[in-house]
Amino acid sequence: MSCEFQLAEELREQGFRVTPQRAIILETISHQGGHLSVQQVYNEARLRLPGLNLATVYRAVESLHEAGLVDVYSTGTEPVRFSLRDPDNVHGHMICRCCGADNKLEAPSLHVIQDHIQSSYGFEVDTHHLLLEGYCPACLEKD
Amino acid sequence: MSCEFQLAEELREQGFRVTPQRAIILETISHQGGHLSVQQVYNEARLRLPGLNLATVYRAVESLHEAGLVDVYSTGTEPVRFSLRDPDNVHGHMICRCCGADNKLEAPSLHVIQDHIQSSYGFEVDTHHLLLEGYCPACLEKD
DNA sequence: ATAGTAGTTGCAAATACTTGCAATAGCAAG
């Protein structure tokens, strides 16, 4: 049973249909690794499925995101990027508004935030998509 | 000395030029209040400055944001919205991924997060633009 | 007051993304 098969099964269990488009998009994201843009996935996946439409990639990514298979993140200034969700490497991002640096936010910190918000408001923060903006140590020093 | 004059002065002190476009856009945001879209500001401001271009509104909002006069927030699914920064009402947003509800995140919680991140990473979270995504109590109950 | 130098603007074109709709095709039930 391949890794892709498991992913497809997971998708089906979440109530989504497993179409060739979604399967190939999922495999592409899985094989490429890292944070991909819609265009990158589109270019790559279209080699194997020539009729593939860009709108389909956008919708597929949204579905995969809803199914919890893919993490999406957007800094607001750049095109949206996303990656296969890796349960062993949950992390957030701290983006410096000054230099644009993207620092990794480790899981323990995510849980501090999640726990605090949970106990204060009963709201469950999704730790798979946390993005904080502000100023990195280097830029703070430069002032 | 009017309120708008002070805002313009603040803009200049931040190293930005005070152009008629920026002044009118700032006044418009200030008078309208609430969370405005680029289109709303464009429509309103153009009444007073007919040649105004939409791209200029986008760039002006970005400048006003950099100058710390305007807060911007974007849920990723809707067009960007923004408002005049109000130092007496600093707050964040908790967006429910299920029902879309936008719950207010109070200042004390913002500081808990800011302090934690500051002491762990030396990164200074900008509390004026915090947006958390997750699931609200009502949707958690529905499961 | 005047001139010089960037920062800004308007325009038009490019990019990024979304949506409506008819045709297609997964999947569940028989």
Next chain:
DNA sequence: CTTGCTATTGCAAGTATTTGCAACTACTAT
């Protein structure tokens, strides 16, 4: 295996936002 319901797709058009560039103008320093 066949049928039917409905989610999903491709297409085309629409909306949202960004960018390059030449003309313009707010501010700085004379």
